Amino acid sequence: MDARLVVDQLRVQEIVRGDGRVCYTVVDADCSVVAEADGFLRTCRAGMDRTYAYVLVDHLRWLRFAGLDTGSVSLEDLRHYMAALGADYPGPFGLPWRENKRPYGHSALKTAAACLKGFYLYLGIHGVNPALAEALRVTRLPTRADRRRAMLGHVLHSMPTNPLAPASGCAGIRRCCRRALGRCCWGRCRARGTGWWSRGWPTAVSGSVSCGLRLVDLHxxxxxxxxxxxGPHVHICHREDNANRARVKTKTPWTWQDNAVCGGTVRRASPAMIHTYFEYITTQYPAQSVHGMLLVSLHGPSQGQPWTTAAARGMLRPAAARVEIGRVVPHAFRHSFATAVLDAARGNAVIAREAGGWASAVTVEQVYGHVDVHDPVFTAALEKVWGTRP
Known part of the structure; x- marks a missing residue:
């Protein structure tokens, strides 16, 4: 039998429990649960287990394709697998994998690396392949930001690191492309009947959070x-029973009191968002809708149904191609939003942290805040240093 047919027998199975919670596991061709993957996924928090399940099933398929198993795979084999996904690797990495599929981007590679490290550390605790687990427990010297973040930073001597993770990069959108991309996305949103999504709000939250919002969450x-x-604001609440399966990973407690949502993660709403929201509700939103989700599709076979995260990515794909800026995902707007707030706040990372809801101001500075090399201010500063501009 062809090896491709054998590996494709593994699949991700969705499980809806009695209390409404949705979990994910990996099953084989005979519908038997893959015990190693199931045990690891049970340790993952809700929201992350779905992502890790699909990353893990692809890795387990690759193990069968390469003639390996979880007990014999080595760190070098895992580096070969990451290279097959699209990571940089100085040399050949063996048989091709994921043919005719797009290589993983930087964020997806980081997620895959975190999933693989967690999976094999979990197996090492249970006595499977302890040598690989030990090889993954590498450390690095702490940076100044690590010491500031730690409670006792002066006694910090090492920090855990992931040998499979790609080098740090940036997934933001260049300033010169934001306006053109916004106009193109707004046109496609209106054509597809999803009107409100592309104005104001996706710059502050990710696509999955936007798709998980309900009408009662908006104040x-x-x-x-x-x-x-x-002032006007929005409550971001984790729910397991959304009709489109969109779930917020941050589980800030929230309640329903006096016919209003209280708690959750609170985000300020811009005037543009408020204006387009009322236009969307009064001219586009279906009155017969009973699911209560904010974003719905108004045309096509899914008319009246909640908008999914896949639809958000599908809207951005041709819009980014039209303005020729490469592949753009909804989370890229978070990078652009952080950079814009940092510019407006003159580099105050605390303000950017509160505006976007990040856990640490250091995260904003190191991951999201970056200098755009295409910015005229940046170019003018270099030309002044070079002496080519008075």
């Missing part, structure tokens, strides 16, 4: 009943 009038923010 767009002054002095809302929740009493948590005087």
């Amino acid at each position: 767009l009038r002054e002095q809302a009943a929740c009493g948590q923010c005087r």
Whole structure:
């Protein structure tokens, strides 16, 4: 039998439990659960288990294709697998994998590396391939940012690192392309009937959070009943029962009190968002909708159904191609938003952290905040140093 047919027998299985929670596991051709993958996925938090399940099933298929198993695979084999996904590797990495499929981007490679490290560390704890688990427990010297983040930074001597992770990069959108991309996305949103998504809000949150919002989460009038923010704002709440399976990974507690949502993660709403929201509700949103989700599709076979994260990515793909800036995913707007707030706040990372809801200001500085080499201000500064501009 062809090896491709053998490896494709593994698949991800969705499990809906009695309390409404949705979990994911990996099953074989005979519908038997792959015990190693299932045990690891049970340790993952809700929201991350789905992503890790699909990363893990691809890796387990590759193991069968390469004639390996979890007990015999080595760190070098894992580097070969990461190279097959699209990571940089100085040399040949063996048989081709994922033919006719797009290589992973930087964020996807980081997710795959984190999943593989966690999976094999979990197996090492249970006595499977302890040599590989030990090889993954490498450390590095702490940086100044690590010491500031730690409670006792002066006694910090080492930090864990992932030998499979790609080199740091940036996934932001260049400033010169944001306006053209926004106009193109807005046109495609109106054509598809998803109107409101591309104005204002996706710059502050990811696509999965936007697709998980419900109408009751939006408090767009002054002095809302929740009493948590005087100005217009939105509550981001983790729910397991959304019709489109969109789930927020951050599980900030929230409640329903006095016919209003209280708690969750609160984000401020821009005037452009408020204006387009009321236009969207009064002219496009179907009145007969009963699911209560904010973003819906108004045309095609899924008319009236909640908008999915796959639809958000599908809207961005041709829009980015039209303005010729390469592949863009919804999360890239988070990078651009952080950079824009940092510019407006004159480099104050604390303001950018609060505006976008990041856990640490250091994260904003190191991951999201970056200098755009295409910015005229950046070019003018270099030309002044070079002496080519007075």
